[in-house]
Amino acid sequence: MTQRPIDTGSARTDLTTHLAMHSLFLKNKGGRRLELRLANLEGTRLRGFDLSQATLLACNLSQTDLEGGKFRETDLANSLFIGANLKHCDFTRANLRGARFYKTDLAQARLDGSDLRVGNMTLHRKGAGGTEVVSREFVTDLSFCNLEEASLEDAVVRKVRLRGVNMRNANLSGADFSESDLQGVVLLGARMQGANFLHADIKDATFTVNDTTRRLFQGLPAFTEHLNNLAEIDRIVAAHEEWVESGGKAGTRADFAGRKMKGVDLRGRELSTISFRGADLTGAQLGHAKLAASDFGGANLAYADLSGTDLRGAGFEGATLRHTVLEAANMTDLQLRGGGALPVRLHDAAVEWVDFSGAQIPPERLKGVKLRDCTLPDQVTP
Structure with missing residues (x-):
C-alpha cells in the first residue's frame, strides 16, 4: 500500500509532528514522507535533522539553521536558502534546480551528484477571463556563498549563478559548470579533475595557473585576458628588479x-x-x-x-x-x-x-x- 505524503502547505504549527513521522518513514517504521509546498519556514532551527527523500518545493528556508542536516535525494526545487546556515549539510543527489542560496554558508557541505540546473515552476492565476497558466524559469543562484571545502563531485551546475563564491579547497571533480557565471569566484586549492567549464564566465576569478587550469579554461576569453595580464606584470617586475639592482640607473x-x-x-x-x-x-x-x-x-x-x-x-x-x-x-x-x-x-x-x-x-x-x-x-x- 502506497502511503499518501504529507502536505502541510504554509502551516508550521504541526511541523514537529510531521518531522517525527518523516523520521519513522526513513527508518521503515511506518510514518509518512514529508512533503511541503510553498511553506514559509524562515528562521527555523532544524540542526542535524534528516530530511532525506523529502519534498520541499518552493519553500522559504531563508535564515534557517540547518547545520549538519541531511537532504540526500531531497527535492528542493525553487526553494530559498538566503542567509541560511548549511555548514556540513549533505545534499547528495538532491534536486536543487532553481534554488537560491544567496550569501549562504555551505562550508564543508556535500552536494555530490546534485542537480543545480535552471528550475521551472508552473503558476495558476485566476483572472476575469478564467485561470491563466504561467510557466517561469528560475536560475539557481549561489552568489557570494561560502562553499569552502565543500564537495560538488559530479554535480550538475550548468547555467548557475556563482558570482563571488568561495570554493577554496572544494572538491569539484567531474562537476559540470558549463555556461555558468563564475565571475569573481575563488578556486584556490580546489580539486577540478574532470570538471567542465565550457563557455563559463570566469572573469576576475581567483585561481592558480597550472596544467589543470590551463586545460580546463583553455579558450575562455577571461582566461586569455588573465594570462596576458600576468605576462605584463612579469615584464614590469623584471624592469623593477633591474632598477633596484642598478641603483636606479637602468630599468623602471x-x-x-x-x-x-x-x-x-x-x-x-x-x-x-x-x-x-x-x-x-x-x-x-x-x-x-x-x-x-x-x-x-x-x-x-x-x-x-x-x-x-x-x-x-x-x-x-x-x-x-x-x-x-x-x-x-x-x-x-x-x-x-x-x-x-x-x-x-x-x-x-x-x-x-x-x-x-x-x-x-x-x-x-x-x-x-x-x-x-x-x-x-x-x-x-x-
Missing part, C-alpha cells in the same frame, strides 16, 4: 596601484618600495619576496600568501587581510640610511583569520589593531 620602478593581480605568482621576487595601493591581490603568491617599504594601503590581500617575506616598513593602512598568511614574515621597522626607522603600519586594516605565527613584529605595532581569530606570534599576546 614598478607601480601597481589599483592593479588587478588576483592569483599572481611573484614568489621570491624583488618588489621593494612598490606601490600596491588599492590593488587586488586576492590569492597572490608572494612567499619569500622582498617587499620592504612597499605600500599596500587599501589593497585586498585576502587569501594571499606572504610567508617568509621581507615586509620591513611596509604600509597596510586600510588594507584587507583576510585568511592572509604572514607566517615567518619580517615585519620589523626598516632602518633608513639617513637615520630613523620606518615602522610597519596596520592602521584601519581589516585583519581577520590571519596567520602571524613565527612573524617578527614589534608587539606595539599590533596595539589598537582589531584582530579577529588571528594566530599571533609568540611574543604577542591577544
Whole structure:
C-alpha cells in the first residue's frame, strides 16, 4: 500500500509532528514522507535533522539553521536558502534546480551528484477571463556563498549563478559548470579533475595557473585576458628588479596601484618600495619576496600568501587581510640610511583569520589593531 505524503502547505504549527513521522518513514517504521509546498519556514532551527527523500518545493528556508542536516535525494526545487546556515549539510543527489542560496554558508557541505540546473515552476492565476497558466524559469543562484571545502563531485551546475563564491579547497571533480557565471569566484586549492567549464564566465576569478587550469579554461576569453595580464606584470617586475639592482640607473620602478593581480605568482621576487595601493591581490603568491617599504594601503590581500617575506616598513593602512598568511614574515621597522626607522603600519586594516605565527613584529605595532581569530606570534599576546 502506497502511503499518501504529507502536505502541510504554509502551516508550521504541526511541523514537529510531521518531522517525527518523516523520521519513522526513513527508518521503515511506518510514518509518512514529508512533503511541503510553498511553506514559509524562515528562521527555523532544524540542526542535524534528516530530511532525506523529502519534498520541499518552493519553500522559504531563508535564515534557517540547518547545520549538519541531511537532504540526500531531497527535492528542493525553487526553494530559498538566503542567509541560511548549511555548514556540513549533505545534499547528495538532491534536486536543487532553481534554488537560491544567496550569501549562504555551505562550508564543508556535500552536494555530490546534485542537480543545480535552471528550475521551472508552473503558476495558476485566476483572472476575469478564467485561470491563466504561467510557466517561469528560475536560475539557481549561489552568489557570494561560502562553499569552502565543500564537495560538488559530479554535480550538475550548468547555467548557475556563482558570482563571488568561495570554493577554496572544494572538491569539484567531474562537476559540470558549463555556461555558468563564475565571475569573481575563488578556486584556490580546489580539486577540478574532470570538471567542465565550457563557455563559463570566469572573469576576475581567483585561481592558480597550472596544467589543470590551463586545460580546463583553455579558450575562455577571461582566461586569455588573465594570462596576458600576468605576462605584463612579469615584464614590469623584471624592469623593477633591474632598477633596484642598478641603483636606479637602468630599468623602471614598478607601480601597481589599483592593479588587478588576483592569483599572481611573484614568489621570491624583488618588489621593494612598490606601490600596491588599492590593488587586488586576492590569492597572490608572494612567499619569500622582498617587499620592504612597499605600500599596500587599501589593497585586498585576502587569501594571499606572504610567508617568509621581507615586509620591513611596509604600509597596510586600510588594507584587507583576510585568511592572509604572514607566517615567518619580517615585519620589523626598516632602518633608513639617513637615520630613523620606518615602522610597519596596520592602521584601519581589516585583519581577520590571519596567520602571524613565527612573524617578527614589534608587539606595539599590533596595539589598537582589531584582530579577529588571528594566530599571533609568540611574543604577542591577544
